[in-house]
Amino acid sequence: MKKNMDMSRRGFLKMAAMTGTAMCIEPALNKVTAAEKALNGQRQATNNIPAGMAAVRTQRTLGSGKAAFTVSAMGYGCMGLNHNRSQHPSEDKEIALVHEAVERGVTLFDTAESYGYHVNEKLVGKALKGHTGHVFVSSKFGHKFVNGVQVKTEEDSTPANIRRVCENSLHNLGVETLGIFYQHRIDPNTPIEVVAETCGELIKEGKILHWGMCEVNADTIRRAHKICPVTAIQSEYHLMHRTVETNSVLAACEELGIGFVPYSPLNRGFLGGLINEYTRFDTTNDNRHTLPRFQPEAIRANTRIVEVLNAFGRTRGITPAQVALAWLINKRPYIVPIPGTTKLSHLEENLRACDITFTAEEMDELEKAVTAIPVVGSRYDKLQESKIQK
Numbered sequence: 001m002k003k004n005m006d007m008s009r010r011g012f013l014k015m016a017a018m019t020g021t022a023m024c025i026e027p028a029l030n031k032v033t034a035a036e037k038a039l040n041g042q043r044q045a046t047n048n049i050p051a052g053m054a055a056v057r058t059q060r061t062l063g064s065g066k067a068a069f070t071v072s073a074m075g076y077g078c079m080g081l082n083h084n085r086s087q088h089p090s091e092d093k094e095i096a097l098v099h100e101a102v103e104r105g106v107t108l109f110d111t112a113e114s115y116g117y118h119v120n121e122k123l124v125g126k127a128l129k130g131h132t133g134h135v136f137v138s139s140k141f142g143h144k145f146v147n148g149v150q151v152k153t154e155e156d157s158t159p160a161n162i163r164r165v166c167e168n169s170l171h172n173l174g175v176e177t178l179g180i181f182y183q184h185r186i187d188p189n190t191p192i193e194v195v196a197e198t199c200g201e202l203i204k205e206g207k208i209l210h211w212g213m214c215e216v217n218a219d220t221i222r223r224a225h226k227i228c229p230v231t232a233i234q235s236e237y238h239l240m241h242r243t244v245e246t247n248s249v250l251a252a253c254e255e256l257g258i259g260f261v262p263y264s265p266l267n268r269g270f271l272g273g274l275i276n277e278y279t280r281f282d283t284t285n286d287n288r289h290t291l292p293r294f295q296p297e298a299i300r301a302n303t304r305i306v307e308v309l310n311a312f313g314r315t316r317g318i319t320p321a322q323v324a325l326a327w328l329i330n331k332r333p334y335i336v337p338i339p340g341t342t343k344l345s346h347l348e349e350n351l352r353a354c355d356i357t358f359t360a361e362e363m364d365e366l367e368k369a370v371t372a373i374p375v376v377g378s379r380y381d382k383l384q385e386s387k388i389q390k
């Protein structure tokens, strides 16, 4: 192979995808693979973090074999930086916050086409400009848009739409390769095999490193994984919503060697303990006002659960948000939560949860205390719930 130290990142990663992690770029470079290069970059960045600084210093591997993807043990959910989580700081402040996350070891940033229809992707692209040597952005396809407006009753995972979204995401984010490209919701009119095949082609073309799906059932995961190995499932999972433990999704991930990325790991902020029945959500930029679980009566009832987290955390010197995140981190070694925040203080608090270890007895105690309290209100409205695979 021609020695070319200026090889583009896409070319580099494309070959990594085609040949797996054993790709050699040049014998003289001691067989440094793209995956190893990224991992070394992550490790180097981690080593540079000053002692005592709130940071994520450990990595986790999502997926296995050729689909293995090593990232920071906690990612950053970028949606709420400017979409669906009410008020947010100025763009400069948000960009500075993303830079703080990079400096503190976060290497997995999560966004989607649908978060403000390109608006969130563009912000993340601006923020990560110059940092994408060792950090990765995941995005999502599959919602149907006509002239920039979402058609909420339909999904679109046709190969043409997947490719269109991919090109837009790469452009908006200013990267040559997406870390993970997820199907946002299942499209009943496009078999998952077709989706998997299309994502497999995008991997070969070097446009995405890995792929995954959101809110799918175990059967879909198995069918998809046969066509193109899946790196991660991204579904809602936290102390107030543990369906993936009972519907075989987590078991399928474990059996097939697929990673799991819990979204809304703080239950959209609720488990952080700062939301109460008087909290008003911005009806123009926050979906929580439409969700049954965020109606005042439900919030009032569910505050008992936050109180359990408060009590559990008080004797250990940690906050309810840290209890919630550390519970996920301690649950399985292939789990990488992606909490979102607009505040440095919360970012620091959340990242410190990566260093908290619970014993099996503590996990049991916490789970028993939480499950003793019934959760009031469903997480989604009827239309959104109908898009979740049971």
Ligand SMILES: NC(=O)c1ccc[n+]([C@@H]2O[C@H](COP(=O)([O-])OP(=O)(O)OC[C@H]3O[C@@H](n4cnc5c(N)ncnc54)[C@H](OP(=O)(O)O)[C@@H]3O)[C@@H](O)[C@H]2O)c1
Residues within 6 Å of the ligand: 076, 077, 078, 079, 080, 085, 110, 111, 184, 214, 234, 235, 262, 263, 264, 265, 266, 267, 268, 269, 270, 271, 272, 273, 274, 321, 322, 338, 339, 340, 341, 342, 343, 346, 347, 349, 350
């Ligand atoms: N695949 C999907 O279908 C899907 C669906 C939803 C979300 N997601 C992904 O998951 C990410 C996170 O989800 P999310 O934003 O819905 O929920 P989340 O991470 O559970 O909660 C975010 C909310 O929690 C608050 N918060 C963060 N840290 C806190 C702390 N330490 N103490 C108190 N409050 C705290 C934030 O407010 P402050 O800004 O005040 O900190 C923010 O409003 C999103 O960014 C998105 O990437 C994916």
